[in-house]
Amino acid sequence: MPSEQPVFLRVRGVGRRYAGVTALADIDVDVRGGEVLAIVGENGAGKSTLLKILSGVVQPSDGDLQVADASGALQSVVLDGVRDATKAGIALVHQELNLAENLDVAGSIYLGREPSRLGLLDLAAMRRDARKWLARVGLDIDPGTLCGTLPIAQRQLVEIAKALSCEARILILDEPTSSLSAREADRLLEIMAELRGRGVAVVFVSHHLDEVMRIADRVVVLRDGHKTGELARGAYDRATVERLMVGRDLARVERRASRADSRVRLKVEGLLSAHRKKSPVSFEVRAGEIVGLAGLVGAGRTEVLEAIAGITHAGGRDGGRVMLDGTELVGASFERVRRGVAIVPEDRARNGLFLEDPVSMNMSLAWLDRSSRARLVDGRGERSLVGSMIARMQLRPAQPARRVQTLSGGNQQKAVIGRWLAVDPAVLLLDEPTRGVDVGARAEIHAEVRRLADAGSAVVFASSELEEVLLLADRIIVMHEGAIAGELAAHEASEVAIMHLATGGTHAS
Amino acid sequence: AADLVAAQKARIAAFKAAPKKRPHVAFVSNGVADFWTIAKAGAIAAGKDKSINCDVTVEFPGGGLSDQKRMLEDLVIKGIDGISVSPIDPTNQTDVLNLVAEKSLLITNDSDAPKAPRLCYIGMDNYDAGLMCGKLAREGCKGGKVAIFIGRLEQDNAKRRRQGFIDGLLGRTPDATRYDEPSKVLTEAGYTIVGTWTDSFDRAKAKANIEDVMIKNPDLALMTGLFEYNSTLAVEVIKQQGKQGKVQLAAFDEGADVIAAIKEGFVLGTVVQDPYGYGFESVKVLNAFCKGDMSMVPANGMISIPARVIKKDNAEAFWKDLKAKIKAGKEGGSKDAK
Amino acid sequence: MKKALGIIGIFTAIFIVASVFGENFLTGINLMQLTQRASLYSILALGASLVIVTGGIDLSIGSVVCLSGIMTPWLLVEKEWTPMQVIPTVLAVSAFIGLCHGLLITKLRLQPFLVTLCGLLLYRGLARWLTGDQSQGFQGEFEGVRSIALAKFAIPGIENYRIPSTVIPAIVLAVAIGLFLSRTVWGRWLLATGRNESAARYSGVPTARLVTLSYVACSLLAGFGGMLFIFDIGSAQPSDFGNFYELYAIAAAVLGGCSLRGGEASVIGVLFGAATLQVLRNTITLVGLSSQLEFAVIGTVLLVGVAADELIRRFSARRLERLGART
């Protein structure tokens, strides 16, 4: 494909094998300066593996990488470790978050490249420059804040700021928008466009095809580790890309009819979160209803869900009440789980997964307690449950004994959701349920959630993707700075209406 | 116990007709210390002695009672012909001592186990040795505050040694059954024994103990260190604080620094046992048993190797002799002299 | 099982060396005594592994062994209690110690290392103070109770080797703990808690309760082990009885495939880990190595063993990768 832009990085015949799977085979890609290259594919297609190879984190089993030198001539290189990649002008934002929680934001941004004078850290310069990069990504926090105290979206922004601060020739972003809300995601796309204008090569992975449509100059499609297509701007539309990804056309899912007539299952009264004491939150969820929580980053959705589940204790003596079927939910999370409350956490690596354990253990954990007689585990039952959940969640590869760590990001998310869908909870709380999940699987998860609601459960989910909120929710609660800014019925909701409330506007839209 | 003794004697009698060609005997200490290294030199020297000529294994249990038990069991399994052991807690070690007596020949050294089926005891009476040390102190220091330092008090020999020292110092009539509580302050005959401090063999702690006690009692007149390193450290602290002559020391055992200090004249003297003799005699006696000879065991079963007091006048000669013995022992190789 | 393969390999190697070079190693009586020692240490190691599974550590095992081992003869001989009173009391004290550890760790969120280090000092100090530093023993009596640890059962047809009674609790506990971890909900929860406490909490696991429970079990087993030890040895000194046993117990657990980061355990591995240490010590005596060298030899053999295990594992993993791709 001829192009006037210079090739910065050339990938030829690259493949990567792991014990039991071939993650990537025979990939040819050119990364060009002044161009945004999108890589798309289903979960487990090999996108992250490719990006990790480009940035020296993973070494290819075969194939060849060539990097342009100062004169623009391509030279074969071996990128053995991040240092080599950095030297070659390549920076990567990982799909899974990787910040040392004991460092402050400035320290994290400059980790590995600290400015120093005579071997001593130049803390002032670090703070000053960090502030600049934070402003660039639109994050208004003090560079001295400890990373451990930041919510996940802000961490994601810190990581992006970190990558930007490298001022690399080639910037690689693995699902950078997956935990951002629309506003931050927009801003990121703007930054990408701006970098492109300055001749930087940007490579990114996203499951949001609309983002891809908006910004990508070229799209590379992967399926099962193979490249199934490479399309230039103008030569692709959504349907083509989807077909190349999945191998068939995807059915469009319609919003379902709301069922707001039945009895109230979940009732939240005057809930005060641990970190915000001022604005009590109250709402109700009926049996069979799916309520979506919308809002900007830091609006307090996560806090509400965690308070309902008893993870964080509601602040103060009068922290409000949560009623399930008319009786109050009290005590720690395990007592609430006993009563049928389930929560899919926002940060799956930290709060959702047992990374070193096999898929089977991760998926059967919640089920054990419900199914076991005399606290004994029914081994055969467990195996068949795991088998059926893997099929229902379309987990790939479908190997119950594989360690979750070695699954692709989207498949990890499916494992967490599968854990709870296996037990038919009375209340299902989902925090960013489809983060990193591909289009096809997302539809599947939505279908499963609906099925659960149809059986009479109450579902509350928080999502930063307005598209998802609009598609899945029967009713939408919009939060702003810890308080409920307004409520919208699904049929009267629109992206504009939600954003209006989420940014602090009143209901009169 | 009596029938086990009889059984052993019967076996020895049987050896008279068919003596063991080259017996293999073992010497087991109650811990790890220089004292035992010297004893080992004696045991190994005996093994190589032309008139004795046998295989010798020496074991130093480093981990207290349970370690000693394990080593004895393992030695018995190895098929050793006779064992000389310094039991750590004989009243409670009957099982393993019986086992040794049953499968092998049992004698004790350094610390006796009169109720156990041992054929004889080689060593001295720790009460008597303590008494010597106490008298040495009484001669050199006419009253005042006294502190006692000792590694630990659980073992029988330590208790007896301490009691001997107290009785000797206070000029009481000797009575080995007496027992003064370690936690009580004793004021008697012009002396005040301010206490007994233990350290479980941690030397840094032992040193800290001495320093702290000297701070608590700036007018301390006399100390005694009843284990070898207690005395060595006492010398060290006295030197570091420049208290030579101000605080007297009645020492125990033959630490190099202690002997040097005696020669210099600021330590009253030291009571030394003869560990070399313990080792040598143990092997000699066990070897004789294996040839069917029980003649060197006296009627009371005690082969006494008495302690000696070393003072300024005989320190030099003693030291030379000791060095020569250790050297001879070392030349025999590290462990099993075969 | 797979995790235990390494230590089984190491054990086998040492066993073969011992059989060839150790005098009388393969005699019934030696194997009998080895079984006894391995059983006793296994009991402690099993307890340690329960705590290690949660990602914690218990440094007080040796001191709990000391306290319970000292209390048993002290109550029987000095205080003239009956065995029927003493055994439950000692076990209750041990369990209570574990409960305190567990509550301090889960409720006050103190570091397990610190809490149990204080315990290490405290219980030994308590034992020394209780007895006035006097060694405690049965003074030749109480054959009845002591037979709990001293009885030996003949196997028809086999001479010399009889099964020591301590094997029974060791095996029963091992089987129980093995089943507990792999086949009960609580065991699974414990493993999950050790792997990722926060994820376990989000999944509805009563993590604090389970962690507390594991400390209780560990101290209880240490107390029980201490009692068996003293029945076996007959007497002990408060100042050194049980010293370093926590290290032996933890070492056995870690050798047996428990990761100190938590979430992993192999009961068979732990048994072999405990046995390996004992066979090694026995071998050193029987081969006739100097006891001065004992420590050095154990250290070297273990290090070489685990390093070899790791290298073999790596090599085979790499082969698997090269073969690759079954999908």
Add this chain to the structure above:
Amino acid sequence: MKKALGIIGIFTAIFIVASVFGENFLTGINLMQLTQRASLYSILALGASLVIVTGGIDLSIGSVVCLSGIMTPWLLVEKEWTPMQVIPTVLAVSAFIGLCHGLLITKLRLQPFLVTLCGLLLYRGLARWLTGDQSQGFQGEFEGVRSIALAKFAIPGIENYRIPSTVIPAIVLAVAIGLFLSRTVWGRWLLATGRNESAARYSGVPTARLVTLSYVACSLLAGFGGMLFIFDIGSAQPSDFGNFYELYAIAAAVLGGCSLRGGEASVIGVLFGAATLQVLRNTITLVGLSSQLEFAVIGTVLLVGVAADELIRRFSARRLERLGART
């Protein structure tokens, strides 16, 4: 600094109690001796804290103390080397030990607990074998070298109290390590590596090298400390010298605010941690408590101290929150 507040509080409380109830506690010579002991243990604890920062542990500290402490007089007296030869040799051996630990841990990915436990056994065994279990001392000579640890410097105007020379290396090391951790690039990297190794690796930090370095530093400091200890004490027995010192060192570090999960350290806290343990032991003697009770008292005081610290912290956090609601 904030992390160190807890241990400073505990230290102050003990110091006040000791001043009031301890005979002659506040005399110059006692304070001088305490400074000496605190300095010696601080050196070990600083080394331990460097390893703890990486999320590792070093159980071999006590044995390295033993080996270097035994080698020093052994080489000087038995082998008749000069001090100028001995000191570099001993330090090099210590550093080499640390290098081995570091490489086994980073290259072979063995668990630090296991590697250093084997080290604990190995180096003590080596020391015992080298010297044939014979205790080693300076036999009244080598006053010159020994003054490295024994010299005391008078402060004009103050009588009785003179500054022991060991304070100098302790303070220099503390300042150096403090600056290293908070102000240098490598220190920063070490902290990051300790908390989240993969994050550090993905940022291009040479994590393996840093972890190895910290083990080298820890063993080097243990070796240096061992040398100072032997200069101070004058003689030592290989079978017991340095026993349990690793626990004292780690306890001092943990008390001082290092988390065993890694990534956190407070040098000032470590110094106070080491000093607290020494003041506590001294107090027990000066107050006239039985030395049988020593362990029990230390255990209890530490436990109560850290629990109180935690409760106060929690209480003040809650007050802050109640005042606050800063959003």
